Amino acid sequence: MAAPLPAPVALPAPAAPTASAPRAALDALAGPPGRFLTSAWPWRSLAYLLAGAVPGLGFATVLSSARAMGGTTGAVAAVAAAALVAAALLTPVAWFERRRLLLADRRPVRGLPRGRWGLLGWREAGHALVALVALGWVDLLVAAAAIGGPAVLILSPVVQPIAPEGEATLGETFIASAAGLLLVPVAAYTITAWAGARAAMARAMLVPQEAEMREIARSRARLVDAFEAERRRIERDLHDGAQQRLVALSMKLGLAGLDLPPGSPAALRLEEARELAGQALAELRELIRGVHPQVLADRGLPAAVRDVAGRSPVPARVDIALDRRLPERVEAAAYYVVCEALANVAKHSGAGSCAVRGRSRHGTLALEIADDGRGGADPARGTGLTGLADRVAAVGGTLTVESPHGGPTTVRAEIPCAW
Numbered sequence: 001m002a003a004p005l006p007a008p009v010a011l012p013a014p015a016a017p018t019a020s021a022p023r024a025a026l027d028a029l030a031g032p033p034g035r036f037l038t039s040a041w042p043w044r045s046l047a048y049l050l051a052g053a054v055p056g057l058g059f060a061t062v063l064s065s066a067r068a069m070g071g072t073t074g075a076v077a078a079v080a081a082a083a084l085v086a087a088a089l090l091t092p093v094a095w096f097e098r099r100r101l102l103l104a105d106r107r108p109v110r111g112l113p114r115g116r117w118g119l120l121g122w123r124e125a126g127h128a129l130v131a132l133v134a135l136g137w138v139d140l141l142v143a144a145a146a147i148g149g150p151a152v153l154i155l156s157p158v159v160q161p162i163a164p165e166g167e168a169t170l171g172e173t174f175i176a177s178a179a180g181l182l183l184v185p186v187a188a189y190t191i192t193a194w195a196g197a198r199a200a201m202a203r204a205m206l207v208p209q210e211a212e213m214r215e216i217a218r219s220r221a222r223l224v225d226a227f228e229a230e231r232r233r234i235e236r237d238l239h240d241g242a243q244q245r246l247v248a249l250s251m252k253l254g255l256a257g258l259d260l261p262p263g264s265p266a267a268l269r270l271e272e273a274r275e276l277a278g279q280a281l282a283e284l285r286e287l288i289r290g291v292h293p294q295v296l297a298d299r300g301l302p303a304a305v306r307d308v309a310g311r312s313p314v315p316a317r318v319d320i321a322l323d324r325r326l327p328e329r330v331e332a333a334a335y336y337v338v339c340e341a342l343a344n345v346a347k348h349s350g351a352g353s354c355a356v357r358g359r360s361r362h363g364t365l366a367l368e369i370a371d372d373g374r375g376g377a378d379p380a381r382g383t384g385l386t387g388l389a390d391r392v393a394a395v396g397g398t399l400t401v402e403s404p405h406g407g408p409t410t411v412r413a414e415i416p417c418a419w
Contacts, residue, residue, distance in 0.1 A: 023106040025196035029189065042188035045195035046147075048103040049139040052198070055093045056136030094128040097202060104199035127205040135198070142194045146187040153180025246281040250274055301331045305338050305356055312354075313346045314371070320358035326365060330415050333395045334358070334367050340388050341369040341411045349373025349409060360417060365397075367413045375407035385411075 022028040025048075028041040036042075156176040253274040260267040296304035302320040309316035326334070338356055345354050351373030358367045377385065388411075389399040397415035 025104040025192050025199060029192055029196060033185070036192075037185055037188055042192055044103045045192040046143060048100060048195045048199065049143040049191060051096075051100050051103065052131065052136045052139035053143075054136070055089065055096060055132050056140070059089060059132050089132060090125055090128045093132050094124045097128060097131055098206060101199055101202050101206070104195045105203060107203075123205050127202065131202075139194075139198065143191060146190045146194075150180040150183040150187050153177060153183065156180070243281065246277055250277045250281065253277060296331060296335055300325050301334055301358070304331075304335050305358070308335075308339055308342060309356060312342045314342070314349075314351055315353045316342060316345075317353070317355045320356065320367075322358070322360050322365075324360075326360070326417050329395050330365060330417050333391050333397065333415060334365060334413065336391060337367060337388055337399070337411070337413045338369060340385075344377065344385075345369075345371045345373065345409075348377070349375075349407075351407075351409075363417055365413075365415045365417050367415070368410060369412075370408055370410045372408050374405075375403045375409050376405045377401055377403035377409050388413075 022031060022041070025041055025045050028036055028039060153176045156173040253270055257267055257270045257274065260270060295307050300322075302318070302322060305320055306318045309318045325331075342354065342356075345351050349371050351371035354369065354371035356367075356369050358365065360366075385399070385401055392399045392413050392415060395415055397413055400412045401409070402412075403409035
């Protein structure tokens with residue numbers, strides 16, 4: 001008798017995907033009104049604006065004390081005291097502005113590079129000075145106006161005297177109170193909008209955009225270097241492993257064929273196997289050459305370009321004159337630009353000839369591939385030229401394509417060479 005099947009186990013239903021929480025006040029404004037009004041963003045924005053008034057109030061208090069201690073020394077002394085107080089407060093205000101920004105923008109703020117002797121940079125110092133003198137008071141004014149209007153209307157029945165002779169005044173106060181309640185969401189949007197704008201301005205001043213772009217370029221260059229190192233490792237593994245085994249297999253098959261009678265079925269099959277091994281070896285060698293050609297590593301870019309041009313179906317003239325070896329990443333990028341451009345010439349251009357020209361001037365490699373084909377090459381219609389542009393951009397260069405309909409086509413790459 002067959003054993004009963006076990007009862008099916010109910011798997012838990014996958015959790016529904018949740019929308020990512022906004023990380024900045026301006027992002028929260030774009031969400032649904034109900035979600036925004038019940039979130040913490042209006043309160044965070046209000047705290048951000050009220051905190052902005054703290055440095056200004058402190059500056060005014062210290063300045064008033066200094067003015068009182070100086071007596072009647074005149075306007076020049078007052079201005080000098082204000083300048084000294086502002087200079088002394090710049091560093092703590094800059095620190096405070098960075099911490100305060102997290103209330104309206106949760107994204108991290110990396111530090112700006114300091115100047116000589118550890119002083120603030122001009123961007124951070126300028127932002128701290130403006131926040132200390134003017135923006136803090138503007139934040140306080142916006143918060144007071146946004147809160148004060150609805151608050152006065154809501155408290156109308158309490159703060160406004162009611163006329164004893166009629167009910168109209170009492171009704172008007174309650175209508176004003178209801179209007180104040182309706183203005184609370186408007187105040188929340190107003191406060192969050194201004195806080196988001198202030199935070200965006202502060203981030204534009206505090207976040208070092210140039211430094212971030214340099215770090216992105218460096219990380220992209222590191223990725224290219226790692227990619228090239230991996231390509232070379234694959235090339236070594238193929239050359240020293242699979243290629244050597246195929247060579248040994250071909251030799252073994254040849255030696256085995258000597259022991260068989262010529263023309264026998266076994267000898268014929270063995271010869272076919274040897275031909276297939278030879279074809280596999282040729283394809284593997286071509287693959288190794290495409291991964292990272294040995295001639296490029298041994299003899300440099302001019303020899304590698306002449307090698308690939310000699311194998312091109314379209315006759316190609318090569319004129320590359322360099323006074324020294326280029327950096328490895330530049331050589332690799334330039335080589336693959338030439339390979340892809342010559343492949344496009346053979347596949348799509350209908351050209352009868354082409355020319356490859358390269359020069360290095362003022363620390364920049366200028367590489368140009370021109371053909372006399374029909375033209376009409378469009379980077380937007382394929383991934384080949386787009387991939388080349390990305391590869392060249394990864395080493396800090398630029399790629400331009402000029403290909404009017406009717407020809408000719410010119411692909412030009414300019415790559416900086418940092419020796």
